[in-house]
Amino acid sequence: MESVELAFGGTSGIVVLLAYGGLMLAVGLITFLRNRNIHESLDEYYLGGRGLGVMVLFFTFFATQYSGNTVVGYPPTAYRIGYQYLVSVPFFIMIIAVYLFFAPRLYAMGRRFSLLTPVDWIDIRFKSKAVTILAATLMLYALGNYLLEQFVAIGQGVSGLTGGTIPYQVGVVFFIVIMVAYSWLGGMRSVAYTDTIQGIALLFGVFMLLIGSLIYFGGPSAAAEVMRSEAPEKLGAPDAGGIANWFSLLAIVGIGAAVYPHAVQRIFSARSEATLKRSFIRMAYMPFITAGVVFLVGIIGIAAFPGLTTGESEQLVGRIANALALEHPVFYWAMILLFGGVIAAIVSTADSVLLTFSSIVSNDLYGRYVDPQADEHRKILIGKLVGLVAVVVLVILAWYPPSTLYQIFVLKFELLIQAAPALMLGLYWTRLNTRAVFIGMLAGTLLASAMTFSGLRPFGVFSGLWGLLLNTAVCVIGSLLFGVSRAERKHAETVIGEY
Template sequence: MGFFWLQSVTFFILIVMGYLLFAPRLYVLSKKHHFITPSDYIQKRFKSKGVTLLASLLMLYGLCNYLLEQIVAIGHGVSGLTGGTVPYQAAVVFFVTIMIIYGWLGGMRSVAYTDTLQGIALLVGVTVLLIGSMIYFGGVPNATDYAATVSPEKLGVPDSHGVVGWFSMLILVTIGAAIYPHAIQRIFAAKSERSLKNSLSWMAWMPFITSGFVFVIGIIGIQAFPGLSEGASEQLVGMMANHIAMQNSFFYWAMVVLFGGIIAAIISTADSVLLTLSSVISKDIYARYINKEADDQKQILVGKLTGVAMVIVLLLIAWYPPATLYRIFILKFELLIQIAPAFLLGLYWKQLHRYALFTGMLAGTVIASAMAFAGLQPLGIASGLWGLFVNFILCVGLSYVFKVSERETTLLGKEIS
């Protein structure tokens, strides 16, 4: 994409804005009502099996898609770093096995600790990678001059269709990433509202260093490894790190730290997704609809076993990736974003009716699915946003048709105030 991918820095910043739309209020409610999964809030707020089940299924789709994304990412990363010495499939099998063991034995607290350690490793490693890229590949000016000659489209200002697509992507990720089920569980797990707000304030400026540095490395890579296909370009960071690591022992060990951080980041992120996926299956589906008498131990066992089975299925899909990482990334949000009204409207508007929400979510999901698989993006706007637009219209319009009773509104006011 070239410089067009500058949007990645922007949408990572906007994700924090998405959190701030509902996270502080949801956190207070989670402590008051002891929420464990996002569906706990939805069931408490709307008291509807249909709404809760549909939301849970959409969350499972998003979680499985996210897990697939992580599996593919680690295969490309290791294969690129080792120059193909470790094949993509071998890397996937090895690290999926580690992830399953880690997820079976660990918990959310272990994820938080590893997040901190791998974050430090990534910060150090990516900074050294940027410096090494500038030293050994010539830096941004040289890469820009090269791109101007060989592929000038990578430098061009986007046309009106591209600008619409840019803003469409920003809105899709701002809302979609903020309502990740495992991200919401991390909101519930925060030690205090103050610690939650502090973490969000740090997140607001970190993308300039994290995704910003990686963006610059990618631009330098236009000249360093020219002519890569769309799929091969997803191994670019590993290929550049492999080349820089061979220059001297300092860069060698810095790249070891970097990829140790990358692998830890993918494993810990995938593990938190697996934990959330297991809890949604065990608590929101199995215990709520299949076996209401199941004790905690049985729920945990069912969640873990089902989670492992789903990971094996995703491993088979990831063996030969059905799409690029970027496309998997986008498809995840197209449907997951349809649960947004439950949070963005439900937390603040007492008149949002359960029937209206169910109808809106279902219609939005059907529209987004049909348009995504047909490859339709009218006006350059993501199919998920068209579904969300219809979703919001139905949620608001039908809420005035069905109307929440005065008694329900009073009870709801006491619960969410």
């Protein structure tokens, strides 16, 4: 950090922090005052009354999908890998493709059965305590992992974009307190409205970052000259192993991000199926506008700051923003807005994850198995308190981050995608055997975990995909071999047969 000039030092950074925090708190307070009964209804608190319109739904999908990892973590990865990281653009397209495969049908199920979480759907479809608890555990693990990622990104974003004036730990604690406060006040409505503000700020910020980088650092052509002389491998096409890694990454991100529990909850929050589809149409353009832009920023950074170590490159966005702020007053103020936009993107993902984490605890575990007679107000309260405990534990872990953002990002998908066969195949196949689903999910989880801990990646394919392959094979072959009982078949036809 010694080489970073303090363009945002002192008053400017602190003013942005306070202004952004105050705005988010105001949104939460206004939402609470306008919906006083929000804490009495699970639908109101966790799904915004199932009434989100096209633009709010689009921006809450956008702000959730393009998180702090996208803005803070992707440029450093492009910096280290070079043009091979162009794969970061199409894997966002894959997410939309997977959504379109199952989201409209799951939305119909959500309306029919008043589903609150993806675990709700799995429980109604299979009527198995073992399957439900295992799926909930996998999703809670992934959500906790994702929260940790966002907390690390908050600290790195604040520290980098203020040139170290605001310490990493201070940034983490400040924004977590703000996030918890407005999420508790307004639930999903508060989260969705702040996501809209955050999504607009993010779009403006990253485009100004790209424009400034093109003007002052020479663009991709200057970066190509640096790579040609110092790191020619960053210009080359991937080898066979690299191509396998590309397809592996496309599959694990496309499936994993589409079955994020907090993303699935947004499917249930849509006002109508038409609203959901129109939001997805808008989302189809965003990989080029967002992931493509931050990829270019990472490539340009190779010329702007050559020779950074892995640890130093994690602060790349902050270094570029600080350098641009020193060049011209317009970019000084633009980078201050970028500072707000980057932190906004991070917090917008964290608030969604925390809300969904709480909903799975309160509805799927506490409300279903611990105290089925509890009223909705009590369920919401339990979800909040358990979520708060999880936040405290994760803040302790984030205090000294265990890994780079990219490594944390990949890790969470290894186990989350093991819930995909139950979630997706269960929507279409009435002969899916419940026992085969449980054994497949458990076997895939154990294989993916063992391969991850041992570092095994045959053919460059992520361990989670090997687990998913075993998982799906057990589900399909087990169902074909053993079939389903007459009662299971009748239940499945009752649930999905009309669709």
